[in-house]
Amino acid sequence: MRCTSTPSGEPSFVDKQSAARGYAVAAGKTVLQRKLLPALDFMLHDWLKVSDLTSRQRFEEHSRETFDELMSAASDVAADRFEPAYRISDEQEPYAVDGGVVTPQETHLAFQAYRDLGILAASHDADFGGMQLPRTVDLATRVIFGASGHNLAPFLLTDANASLLLEHGTEMQKRVFAVPELEFRWTGTMCLSESQAGSSLADITTVARGDGEDYATDSLGPRYRLTGNKMWISAAEHDLTENIIHLVLAKIVREDGTVDPSTKGISLFIVPKVLVDEDSRLLERNDVTLVSLNHKLGHHGTPNTALAFGDGTHTPRGAGGAIGYLVGEAGDGLRQMFHMMNAARIEIGLAAASLGMAGYATALDYAKDRRQGRPRTQGAKNPSRPQVPIIEHADVKRMLLAQKAYAEGGTALALYAARLLDDQMTGTPAQAERASMLLDILTPVVKSWPSEWCLESNSLAIQVLGGAGYTRDWPVEMYWRDQRLNMIHEGTHGIQGLDLLGRKVRVDGGAHLDALGLEIRSTVGAAERAGMKAEAAALARAWDQLLDATERAWATEDPSEALANATPYLQGFGHVVAAWIHLDLAVAAAGSDHSEAPGRTAAMKYFFAYELPRIGAWFDVAARREPLCRDVLPEHL
DSSP states (O other): OOOOBOTTSOBOHHHHHHHHHOOBOTTSOBHHHHHHHHHHHIIIIIISOGGGGGGSGGGTTOOHHHHHHHHHHHHHHIIIIIHHHHHHHHHSOOEEETTEEEOOHHHHHHHHHHHHHTOTTTTSOGGGTOOOOOHHHHHHHHHHHHHHOGGGGGGGHHHHHHHHHHHHSOHHHIIIIIHHHHTTSSEEEEEOOOTTTTTOGGGOOOEEEEOOSGGGGOTTSSEEEEEEEEEEEETOSOSSSSOEEEEEEEEEOOTTSOOOOSGGGEEEEEEESEEEOTTOOEEEEOSEEEEEEOOOSSOTTSOEEEEEESSSSOOGGGSSSEEEEEOSSTTOHHHHHHHHHHHHHHHHHHHHHHHHHHHHHHHHHHHHHOBOOOOGGGOTTOTTSOOOBGGGSHHHHHHHHHHHHHHHHHHHHHHHHHHHHHHHHHSOHHHHHHHHHHHHHHHHHHHHHHHHHHHHHHHHHHHHHGGGGGSTTSTHHHHHHHHGGGGTTTSOHHHHHHHHHHTGGGGGGTHHHHHHHHHHHHHHHHHHHTTOHHHHHHHHHHHHHHHHHHHHHTTTOOHHHHGGGHHHHHHHHHHHHHHHHHHHHHHHHTTOOOTTHHHHHHHHHHIIIIIGGGHHHHHHHHHTTOOHHHHOOGGGO
C-alpha cells in the first residue's frame, strides 16, 4: 500500500496502519478487502444465485467468471486508491476558491482510478456505454467502494442522476447529458432541499420562468430561467470534472405571475454548471453559484454545498437566471425525482451496510491481536499467566457478533433488493410483478434498517478498540462520523416509518404485505426442513406479531392515531425482515462447504437470541396506538 504524509509532516493514517499494524497483507489485499470478498462471494453465488441470471438475454454475455473478475478488480482499485484517499480526504477537507471547490490530490487519483475501471455505467444498456451487468453484481462492487472510501461515494450519485434522465429525458437529453455522466466525464447532483423547506417540498420557493428568447424551445428541451437557492447539495462545484449536471426541482411561474403552491406545481429541470451544445461541447458558464460549503460531522471528503441559481453572478446568453431544460412534463417533477430517490434509498442502505462492514473488519482484526486479561477459568488475576487476545472474552464476542449481524445482514438485505431490481427488469411477468411488490414494501426498510443498526455497529467497533477507537490512529471513529448521516439521507426514519405504515402495508388492500409474507413463510418452511425448527417457529411468531400490530394500529382508521408510532413500528418491521434475511442465509449455508457458511449460522443464532426479542416493545406501542408522543404538550418537553 502506498504511504503518504499530511502537509504538517505528521504520519498519515495510511503510514500508521502500514507501519504499526501491517495493514496491507501479503496477498496484496488489505484486511478490509480480505473480509469483504468472501462475504460478498457467498451472498452473490451461494445465496442469491446470480449466475442463474446469465440465462436471461440481457445478461447472456456474462458468467460467474466475469462477475468474479470484476469484483476482484474493484477490490484492487479500492485497496490501492480508495482506502488511502479515505482518511486523507477526511483530514484535508475540500475548500472553496474563486467560486469552486478544491479537493485533495488523493481524491483525484481515486476518482481517476474508478473512471479508468469503467464500471459506473456497468448496469446500463450497451447503447449507452454500459456492460448490462446485473444490478446485484453492480451494487456488490459498491459495497467494496463504500467500505473503502465512504466519503467519496456521493460522487456515485451521478449514476442515479443519469438513470433518471434515461428514464424520463428526451433522446437528445440522454445523449447530451446522461452519456457523459455515465462515462464519468461529468458528474451529477440532485437539488431538492431548501433551507426553509427541508423535507416539505411543497414549500420550496425556487421558480422557473419560460425563456423569452428564440432558444425557448431549443433542441435540448423547453428552456427556462431558474432563480432560487438550494441546500445540502452533495458533490457540487468540485474540481474533479469539467461539468456538473444539476437536477433541480422548481415551480413554474404561470402567466399571471403565480405558482401552484402544492407539490403538483413542481417540475424538474436539467441545469448544467457549464452550458453545452448538441454535441456536449462546453460553452459558457451557467448562472449557478457556490454560496457556501457546509461543514458536517462526517463525509468530509465530499463537498456539501449551498447553491444559488440565477443570482446574477453569471448572465448566460445575456439574461438573468440559470438556464434549465424541462424534463418530461410540467408538474411531473416530484414523481420523476422519486425515481431517482427510490434507487438512492437502496444505495443509502447499501452504503450504511458498507460502513458497518468496514468497522467490523477493523474491530475483528484488532480483537484478534490485542491482548488483555485472562480467562476466569485460567486464573484471571494471575499475572504469571499470559494475557489472551480480547476476542477470547465473551463480551467482546458479543459485540463482534452484533456487528456481524448488523453489517452482513444489512449488506444482504440491500443485495436482495438489487436482485429484485434484476427480476423487475428481466424476469417473467410473474417475477417482475412479485419483485415490484416486494421492492415497494421493502424500500423503507432497506434504507432505514442498515442506517440505524450499522451506526450501532460502528459504535460497537469503537467500544471493541476501547480508548484506541476514540483516536484518529484508527479509522473506526471516522466510520461512525460518516455513518451518522445515513439516518438522515434521502428521508429520515420518521419519513420512512410514515411511508411504510401509512401507505406501503395498505397498498391494494395489503397485497404487498401479503407478498412479503409468502417469502417469509417459504423461508420458515425451508428452515424447518434444514433442522432449524426453533428459529423457524420464532420467525413465524414474529410475522404474526407484525400482522397483529399492523391491524391494531389501523383499528380506528384514524391516521393521527395509527401513525403516531410509525417509527417504532418501522423498527419492529425492520428487525423481522432482518431475522428473515439471516434465516434465509443460514438455510443457504446449511450443508455448504463455503468458508462463510459457519459464520452465517453464528450470525443467525445471535440475531434470534439477542435481537428478535426486541420487537415486542416496538410493536406494542404501535398496536395500542400509544398517544403520548402525539398529545404531549410542547411546554412539557
